Amino acid sequence: EPEVTQTPSHQVTQMGQEVILRCVPISNHLYFYWYRQILGQKVEFLVSFYNNEISEKSEIFDDQFSVERPDGSNFTLKIRSTKLEDSAMYFCASVATSSSNQPQHFGDGTRLSIL
Amino acid sequence: QKEVEQDPGPLSVPEGAIVSLNCTYSNSAFQYFMWYRQYSRKGPELLMYTYSSGNKEDGRFTAQVDKSSKYISLFIRDSQPSDSATYLCAMRNSGGSNYKLTFGKGTLLTVNP
Numbered sequence: 606e607p608e609v610t611q612t613p614s615h616q617v618t619q620m621g622q623e624v625i626l627r628c629v630p631i632s633n634h635l636y637f638y639w640y641r642q643i644l645g646q647k648v649e650f651l652v653s654f655y656n657n658e659i660s661e662k663s664e665i666f667d668d669q670f671s672v673e674r675p676d677g678s679n680f681t682l683k684i685r686s687t688k689l690e691d692s693a694m695y696f697c698a699s700v701a702t703s704s705s706n707q708p709q710h711f712g713d714g715t716r717l718s719i720l
Numbered sequence: 721q722k723e724v725e726q727d728p729g730p731l732s733v734p735e736g737a738i739v740s741l742n743c744t745y746s747n748s749a750f751q752y753f754m755w756y757r758q759y760s761r762k763g764p765e766l767l768m769y770t771y772s773s774g775n776k777e778d779g780r781f782t783a784q785v786d787k788s789s790k791y792i793s794l795f796i797r798d799s800q801p802s803d804s805a806t807y808l809c810a811m812r813n814s815g816g817s818n819y820k821l822t823f824g825k826g827t828l829l830t831v832n833p
Contacts, residue, residue, distance in 0.1 A: 647823050647825045650822070661820060712763050714763050
């Protein structure tokens with residue numbers, strides 16, 4: 606069964622450094638998402654992306670965050686200057702179409718640790 | 721009031737028990753309701769996907785939605801040790817499936833052999 610893949614599984618970065626998290630969505634999917642889960646807290650929506658532009662973003666997704674689909678397969682989340690509070694699991698998700706009966710499929714996440 | 725509330729547990733049951741997991745929500749615009757299962761160090765895996773009120777059954781799993789009470793449930797029959805995981809409820813507005821999901825905090829379930 607097709608799946609969403611994320612790399613790396615664990616990223617350790619010094620505070621203030623830039624980090625790029627990578628995702629390969631399911632190949633025929635058109636809508637892409639990033640979610641975040643701080644340890645012990647809810648999975649939270651960050652941003653959705655369609656047709657090479659952001660569809661919606663949460664208040665968490667400030668100017669330090671950006672997303673990009675640099676080619677036909679990858680979808681990246683960049684954090685420009687990381688803070689301690691950015692430490693979390695980051696999940697990528699994708700969905701095939703906007704048809705109502707399509708669920709979002711999630712990758713296994715990248716654990717981001719900011720030192 | 722939080723948009724989605726879910727008792728985090730932990731919940732510990734013997735093998736074979738019936739498990740009931742629940743979420744309440746406050747946003748009347750939510751129309752699509754999901755249950756995801758999350759094993760340790762893994763991403764959410766879709767279990768059940770329902771629209772509006774009613775029941776949906778898939779094997780040992782039954783999802784119920786009561787929109788009038790803003791209450792959703794997941795029942796697991798004949799629970800197995802392999803069902804031990806965190807169960808997340810999630811929901812979204814009507815319209816396209818591209819809408820963002822709002823999650824509960826998750827309930828940690830342990831099924832003891």
